[in-house]
Amino acid sequence: MEKMVGKVSDFGEGAGRMVSVDGKAIAVFKIGGKLFAIDELCPHAHGPLHEGAVENYIVECPWHGSQFDIRSGRLARGPSTSGVNTYRIYVKGEEVFVDI
């Protein structure tokens, strides 16, 4: 299912923002003008990934430091033992859609 989650201008460069699609929390990041969508909840203990710092496409969970690649969802560093899901995100006109 896809849902409009805001306007392009709602998403600040380099910052994460949490959106909800069909009751599921998704973390959206805008890096280099491009949008990425991953699970909001860290697989380790459900830390809020949209609050994590991002560097070189790697977001760091603010709770215990697990790192994930926001392009692939791949785990880059524990303590989490698994990566996160990624979701299709695209722009139509000025509106941003996420497909889960």
Ligand code: FES
């Ligand atoms: S909750 Fe994310 S590293 Fe522990």
